[in-house]
Amino acid sequence: MSGSSSEVLLEVDGGVAVVTLNAPERRNALTPAMATELIGTLDEVDARDDVGALVVRGVGKSFCAGGDVQTLTEAGRDPAAPDAYAGMGAIYDSFYRLGQVKAPTIAAVRGSAVGAGMNMLLAADLRIVARDARLLAGFFKRGMHPGGGHMVLLSRLVGREAAAAMVLFGEELDGEAAVRLGLAWETVDDAAVEDRALELAGRVARDPELARLTVANLRKETGPPGVSWEIATQFERPAQMWSMRRSAD
Template sequence: MADAEVLLEVDGGVAVVTLNAPDRRNALTPAMASELIDVFDQVDARPEVGALVVRAVGKSFCAGGDVATLTNAGKDPAAPDAYDGMGRIYDSFYRLGQVKVPTIAAVRGSAVGAGMNMLLAADLRIVANDARLLAGFLKRGLHPGGGHFVILSRLIGREAAAAMALFGEEINGTKAVELGLAWESVDDAAVEDRALELARRVAADPELARVAVGNFRREVVNGAVSWEVATQFERPAQMWSMRRSSQG
């Protein structure tokens, strides 16, 4: 439906998932996260799909977790509703990382916090030259969440991850390519076309694409701990920081 916050189109074996909450800069709420998870489940259930592109409507790819959601959760992060709601947000980008086909993030505008986690969850990133990529957690008074340290550092290494996640460095698309955070940086208007071009190539053989990407992830993802374990390490620290922020 046009008024849904997550849209799904399938064309020529490519699933296009669109974040469609531009008035909120596509910031994630538990409800929107649930829509994303449902859409990713739909993609997995369609064997004719061989690739997935995540894109966004508006000037931001994703501004992170919705401010109202974070503020409410900060009053008591361990309360069942708050805990479950934040869990849905974590699950949405983690679920993207488990989709059974190769995935591409087509990134225009800004990506902050959980929005960074969303693009990091994809197998490949095509970004706009003038994209604004920022971890942003500490700037909000929050500890990073969702396994951010692991999924960022496995792409760009320890030094660059420290610069972004701890010291708040913001980068553009050109710098993202230089660091290995993205495959290609192009003009804003060309981002989605380039992502779709790559997606159609691998989607030409959906069965092979699904087998290949499964082994690609098993073989190339490494680190001191798994992403799943890192998520559990970070969650209590983020809950603490949310409560502290709300009481300040």
């Protein structure tokens, strides 16, 4: 395991990597430094061929309370300032990096998950959520537009109606509602969340090579919603023009 002073801990046992968000004093809210540390930890996981599954969890009363308030405040003063822009980019990159981990991933969610914390759990392949968990978008409450692809990540699991209810109108979900809407696979008592996540992770981790190949194809085949007609037209145009030119030669 990484040093106890670290804000991101890593432990590997039996082919299962457990990544722990370890900043309970601020409810695991992400700073640029913590996000950068998380990215490095996930790189370390991917470098190990013996890892067949990953569980991400949080210490304390929250899974992740989103972006750190001080970080967001400083970025708001001048979002285009190089340091602010890079700092917010690191936070975005951290949960995007979780979504690219080679092994299947499970979010073990206890307590609250807000904003970027929701993006973190949404980036995982599967979610086990405590019955009394509090899941909310939370951006409007801070006077912010959603970021990090939040609406795409959320709507691909719960659909447009529930995404609108959460993002625009501030609706909050507990574990039972999360399962009902398709945001989580299972809801259990708070004390059982991590054990259940580890049980599931242990099954797939028995064959790391197969686990990595299968989850890669699962993501490709079931990935986010298709692009719009407008974007598809622009995306296809270079290839079509190339084919027309080739035919003319």
